[in-house]
Amino acid sequence: MKPSNTIRLLLVDDHKLLLDGLKEAIEQEKDLEMVAQADNGRKALAQVKQFKPDVVVMDISMPELNGIEATRQIIKQFPQQKILTLSMHADKHYVMGMLKAGVAGYVLKTNAFEELAFAVRQVASGNFYVSPEITGIVVNSALEQEGAPLSMQENELSSREIEVLQLLAEGKSNEDMAETLTISKRTIEIHRQNLRKKLGLNTIAELTKYAIKNGIISL
Incomplete structure (x- = not known):
């Protein structure tokens, strides 16, 4: 039986093998408990409403509703919800997109089993955490005072x-x-x-290219 101060998690990822592995790893941690899982952002929003997890562990590239937009919608409805990104993407476009959307941390999937438990505890405690490999991206972007990668979408769509x-x-x-x-x-x-x-794009091919370029979907 888990202790009363257990950190309750919602895992959101469309890769079942990874979810199964993370669930098994979490079960080994006395203070962590997975209370729900979802395979896209739309289901994640419903699960947040139902289970009220302490921390949502959110992937980015998912069908129907990606992690960036799902994070925006969750934070809009539940401003106090803590969200931690778990993603394969280590480039500025995705990192700053998620941070701008409101996440409290960002862990690379390559480090998932080594870092996730520690990162979850940090985020649950009200702290901020990013994998060491992407710290430079966060610092440089803060110094440059740049907007989010999806600023065009935020302003226009x-x-x-x-x-x-x-x-x-x-x-x-x-x-x-x-x-x-x-x-x-x-x-x-x-x-x-x-x-x-709004975008000045007339064909599905052009709209799809825009969606890929701006991280709304990934190849």
Whole structure:
């Protein structure tokens, strides 16, 4: 039985083998407990509402709703929620995107089994943690006082438009998107028109390229 001061975790990743491995590792830690898991950002938001975890461990590249946008939506609804990124991406684009979205830490998957437990405890205690390999990115960006990599999206696109853009780039039809987002096909078409107008991109290929370039989806 876990002690009363156990840190309750929600793990969000679409790679089942990694999730299984992390779950097994967490079970070895007396003060950590995985209370739920999700394989995309949309499910993560629902799990946060249901389980109210102490820390959410969030991947970035996931279907339907990526980790950056999921983090934005979670923090918007639950400002006190602590989120720790666990990602394979070590480049500035993703690191600063997640930090700007509101995460309290960033761990590389290459270091997952060595660093994750320590990072979770740091974040749960109200501290900030990043893997040593990406510390330079964070420091340099702070010194340069740069905005988030997704600043164009934040300034021009609504959260719903970003969701539609991701689903569109993943090859979903209007009907599929309407069902996923629980809105009408007419509303989907309006969002698509707004995307084309705001971004100046007219084809699905152009929109998909934009989504890849800005980290909304990954290859």
